[in-house]
Amino acid sequence: MKKYQKLTALSIALIFFACEIHAETTTPVFSSLEPSFPESITSCLKGNCATGDWGSFRTKLEDKGIKLGVLSTSEVWTNTTGGLRTGSVYTGIEQLTTLIDFDQLLGWKGGSFYSCWSYLCGNEPSEYLTNNFLVISPIEGFSTLRNTALWFQQEILGDKISLCIGQLVADSEFIISHYGALFANSSFGFPPSIYTSIPNGGPNTPIGAPGARLQVKPIENFSWKAAIFQANVYPQNINNHGFYWNLNPEQGYLYLTEAAYKYNFLLPGQVKTGAWFDSGTFASMSNSNSSSSLWGNYGLYGIIDQMIYRKQNFKKKTSENSKNGTSSSAQLKDPGLGIFGRAAFEPADRNLLSFYCDTGLNYKGLIPTRDKDTFGIALGYGQLSSTLINAQQGSNNYNANGNIAQPIPGTGLGYEMVLETTYVAQITPWLTIQPDLQYIIHPGGAQSLNNALILGIRTTLLF
Numbered sequence: 001m002k003k004y005q006k007l008t009a010l011s012i013a014l015i016f017f018a019c020e021i022h023a024e025t026t027t028p029v030f031s032s033l034e035p036s037f038p039e040s041i042t043s044c045l046k047g048n049c050a051t052g053d054w055g056s057f058r059t060k061l062e063d064k065g066i067k068l069g070v071l072s073t074s075e076v077w078t079n080t081t082g083g084l085r086t087g088s089v090y091t092g093i094e095q096l097t098t099l100i101d102f103d104q105l106l107g108w109k110g111g112s113f114y115s116c117w118s119y120l121c122g123n124e125p126s127e128y129l130t131n132n133f134l135v136i137s138p139i140e141g142f143s144t145l146r147n148t149a150l151w152f153q154q155e156i157l158g159d160k161i162s163l164c165i166g167q168l169v170a171d172s173e174f175i176i177s178h179y180g181a182l183f184a185n186s187s188f189g190f191p192p193s194i195y196t197s198i199p200n201g202g203p204n205t206p207i208g209a210p211g212a213r214l215q216v217k218p219i220e221n222f223s224w225k226a227a228i229f230q231a232n233v234y235p236q237n238i239n240n241h242g243f244y245w246n247l248n249p250e251q252g253y254l255y256l257t258e259a260a261y262k263y264n265f266l267l268p269g270q271v272k273t274g275a276w277f278d279s280g281t282f283a284s285m286s287n288s289n290s291s292s293s294l295w296g297n298y299g300l301y302g303i304i305d306q307m308i309y310r311k312q313n314f315k316k317k318t319s320e321n322s323k324n325g326t327s328s329s330a331q332l333k334d335p336g337l338g339i340f341g342r343a344a345f346e347p348a349d350r351n352l353l354s355f356y357c358d359t360g361l362n363y364k365g366l367i368p369t370r371d372k373d374t375f376g377i378a379l380g381y382g383q384l385s386s387t388l389i390n391a392q393q394g395s396n397n398y399n400a401n402g403n404i405a406q407p408i409p410g411t412g413l414g415y416e417m418v419l420e421t422t423y424v425a426q427i428t429p430w431l432t433i434q435p436d437l438q439y440i441i442h443p444g445g446a447q448s449l450n451n452a453l454i455l456g457i458r459t460t461l462l463f
Contacts, residue, residue, distance in 0.1 A: 065104025083130035083452035110155035142236035252280020335365030
C-alpha cells in the first residue's frame with residue numbers, strides 16, 4: 001500500500017513538472033533547450049498520436065476513410081480515510097478502435113462502420129475501497145478482453161437523419177452533459193439513476209448490447225433521438241467477451257428517447273430532456289413481501305450546459321479567424337468558464353435511487369498559456385428510495401418475534417454524495433494527465449461507513 005501511495009504522490013508531482021515544461025515561456029533556459037530537440041521528437045510531440053504517422057501509412061489509410069486508434073487509460077486510486085479500507089488500487093483499460101467511412105472507401109454516401117475492443121485490467125476501487133454506488137471510476141470492471149461497440153450507421157440527407165444498428169453503448173449518446181464528461185467519477189457520465197436501476201448496469205461502457213438508434217435533426221440547433229437495447233447485459237464475468245446476446249422479451253428491452261436544443265444567445269449553451277423505459281420485471285423495494293415483483297421501470301431526466309464566461313484572448317483569436325473566412329461562433333468547448341446541471345427521477349417502489357442530481361463548473365484555460373487544460377469541481381447527490389428506507393426502518397423496529405426492538409446502530413439509510421475536484425493537463429495532443437480528488441459522503445447511503453477521501457491520478461495516451 002505504501003508503494004502505491006508513493007507512486008500516487010510521485011505522479012502528481014510529475015504532472016505539475018510536466019505542465020511547467022510544456023507551457024509557453026520566454027525564459028532563457030527554455031529558449032536554449034528548444035533548438036536541441038531532434039526534429040523527429042518535435043514532430044512526435046506535435047502530432048495527434050504517440051506513434052506518429054507510421055511512415056505516412058496512417059495518412060494513406062485515413063485518405064481512404066479508415067481510421068485506427070489505440071487509447072490507453074490508466075488510473076491509480078488511494079483511499080486515505082473512511083470507506084471499507086484504506087489503501088491503493090490500479091485500474092486500466094486499453095481500447096482498439098476502427099472507424100470506416102464508406103463514402104471515402106467505396107463511394108457509399110452516408111455509410112460508416114465502427115468497432116471498439118476493450119481490455120480491462122486491475123481492481124475496482126469502489127468495490128475494494130469504499131463500497132459506494134456513486135462509482136469512483138467508469139472503467140471499473142471484470143478483467144478481460146471484450147467487444148464494447150460494433151455497429152453500422154447510415155446517414156440520409158447529410159446528417160439530418162441517421163440510423164445506427166449493432167452492438168451499442170447508451171452512455172456514448174444519452175444522458176450526457178458536455179461539461180460533466182470532464183470528471184473521473186462515473187456518476188457525472190452515465191448517471192447512477194439509470195445504471196443502478198436496470199439489470200447489471202445496462203449497455204454502459206465497457207459492456208455494450210445489441211440495439212438500434214434513430215436520430216433526426218430537422219434544423220441545425222435541434223435534434224431528437226430514440227434507441228432500443230437488450231436491457232439485461234448480464235454480469236461481466238458471464239458476459240465476459242461482450243457477445244452474450246439474449247433478445248428474449250422476458251428479459252426486457254431498454255428504450256431511451258432524448259431531445260436536445262443548442263443555442264448561442266450571448267454565450268453558448270444546450271438543454272436536453274429525455275426518458276427511459278425498461279420492459280423487464282423488477283423486485284419491489286419493500287421487504288414486506290420479498291418475492292413480489294413489478295413489471296416495467298422508467299425514469300425522467302433533464303440536462304443543461306451553459307458557458308458563463310469566455311476568455312478574452314480566445315475571442316481575439318476567433319475574431320482573427322473570422323476575418324480569414326473561418327467560423328467565429330462561440331462553442332461550449334472554447335476556453336472559459338461553464339456550468340452544468342442534471343436531475344433525474346425514478347419510482348421509489350422498484351429502484352435503489354428515487355432521485356439523482358449533479359452540478360458543477362469547468363474552467364478551461366484557467367492558467368495563462370494553458371488554454372487546453374481544464375479545471376473542474378462538481379457535486380453529485382443520490383437519494384435512496386423512500387420505499388427502501390421505510391422497509392429498512394420497519395425491519396429495525398421489530399425483532400424476529402414481532403416485538404418492538406431498538407434500531408440497529410449504524411444501518412440507517414438515506415443518501416450518498418460525492419464532491420470531486422479535478423484538473424486535466426493536456427501535455428501533448430496525445431497525452432493527458434489528470435490528478436483527481438473525490439470526497440464520498442455516506443458511502444453506500446448507510447451510516448455504517450465513514451466518509452472517504454480518495455486521491456487519484458489518470459493518464460490517457462493515444463497511440
